Amino acid sequence: MTLINLQPLFDFLGQFTGGPENALVIVLAAIKIGLILGHVLGIIPLIIWLERKLIGFIQDRPGPNRVGPFGILQGIVDGVKLLMKEDFIPSGADRSLYLLAPALVLIPAFLGMCIIPWGPVIEGQTLYDLYLFLGLQGMWTSQSELALAVTNPNVGILYVFAITSVAVYGITLAGWSSENKWSLLGGIRASAQMISYEISLSLSIIGVLLVAGSLNLYDIIANQDGGLLPIFHWNIWAQPVAFLIFLVAIFAETNRLPFDLAEGEAELTGGFHTEYSSMKFALFFLAEYANMITAAAVCSTLFLGGYLLIPQEVAVNIIDGILGAIASSQAGLPYSRSLAEILAMLGAPLGLALKIGGFMVLFIVIRGIWPRMRYDQVMSLGWKVLLIAAIANLVVTALGMGILTWIGVSQAGPGASPEAIQASVDSVTKNGKIVIGIVTLAILVIVDRWHYVSRKKRLTSKYRNYGLVPATKVTATAG
Helix, strand or coil: CCCCCCHHHHHHHHHHHCCHHHHHHHHHHHHHHHHHHHHHHHHHHHHHHHHHHHHHHHCCCCCCCCCCHHHCCHHHHHHHHHHHCCCCCCCCCCHHHHHHHHHHHHHHHHHHHCCCCCCCEEEHHHHHHHHHHHCCHHHCCCCCEEECCCCCCCCHHHHHHHHHCCHHHHHHHHHHHCCCHHHHHHHHHHHHHHHHHHHHHHHHHHHHHHHHCCCCHHHHHHCCCCCCCHHHHCHHHHCHHHHHHHHHHHHHHCCCCCCCCCCCHHHHCCHHHCCCCHHHHHHHHHHHHHHHHHHHHHHHHHHCCCCCCCCHHHHHHHHHHHHHHHHHHCCCCCCCHHHHHHHHHHCCHHHHHHHHHHHHHHHHHHHHHCCCCCHHHHHHHHHHHHHHHHHHHHHHHHHHHHHHHHHHHHHHCCCCCHHHHHHHHHHHHHHHHHHHHHHHHHHHHHHHHHHHHHHHHHHHHHHHHCCCCCCCCCCCCCC
16 A cells, blocks of 8 residues: 655666665664754744743742743743843953863764664565555565664664763853953863763763663664563663663763853852853753753663564554554545554654653753752762762672673573574573662662761761760659
8 A cells, every 4th residue: 555656756866875875874864863853943942931830849938930821831931031142252361262162062062863763663564565555666675674763783882871971062152252350260170070970970871781682772772672561671670770870970071060160150150161161051951951851862772672662463452453443433534554664663752752752851860959059069979979889780790690691601502503502691681681680789788887887977976076075865754
């Protein structure tokens, strides 16, 4: 059943791109990029509105309530206001670096989104049916596939962290090029904070890579799939300590409270963007929220199953039932189950969007309830707590995966084929990885309790020497 014939269009475009197949690849990439940019740019004003509303609720005030219904257009009006503000460059600034810094912060955030799997890879009969609906069945081959990501390299996770770490250079250059001491201090803080937390962030994901056995983001998601309830196979259960470390680190990497020391309004008047105005300031503002979305998408992909929410077959049955009821009520309406399969795959990004929304709410709530940390506390947390915990988690995970692999090889038995050995190892590691999570979490709780009790004893002894704590317990008596 062909709904629309796009073959003539791609035949025409193929004259300029070396063939209709190349034209199809280019058009699909452009559509994916446009959808990502359009949705992100469209959702950021809503996120700003939600943040102001939630912060207002936490602080017992109404929040924006003037522009549009419930103040929902306030973010758009603020953008127009920034666009109309005077744009200036400080007289002593390094003009080229001053202008480059906002773009250097914003662009990596959007580039990081291009590697995120927003949905499954469509291939085989399902892809043929999709091509058939579009009149492109002549371009389908058995090797054809359509990934719901702009690109899908085998080292996807390395690309994400390589490209997003470039943003700190923009912040540092913004502080240095502004010829302002407060901006310079903000840039220095940002670079030191990035170094402190980037190491823990990187070490935390190595445990996930050990469990998944791949650097490819689609493989990491596939490792978290299984059964009627994929939630129980998510990496958050196999790597709870890594998830906590990663969560704290992305707050620091995105300069959100309680780690917004690079801005620190009470200390640095505005930090690295003190000397920026108009749309250059708006780009910094936009980059912060784009980085939050990217960080939430990466965290959801690594630890919460990515776009996986309900089993594919369940989603297909639900959509099939709805479309079947519509088709039966409208006599003569063409319908096939393959359409339900296509819609289920194309609707998979909703699962990832829900998880990203949950993280955005968490970002906002933490800002409303958590005070800003002192700079020495931020450094101490990064080097003395998170780094040690990340190394310990990595060691325990590596030992656990080694033991599970040995068990899998033993179960395969001597003389087994490499395929049988790999299947046995995959089965054991997938079912036993939750044990690694329990062990690492138990070690973290034990060490935390030991540290808390020992610190309490040291402080009590110290204060007793100064007479601040009575040496013996005084019991009040009646009379």
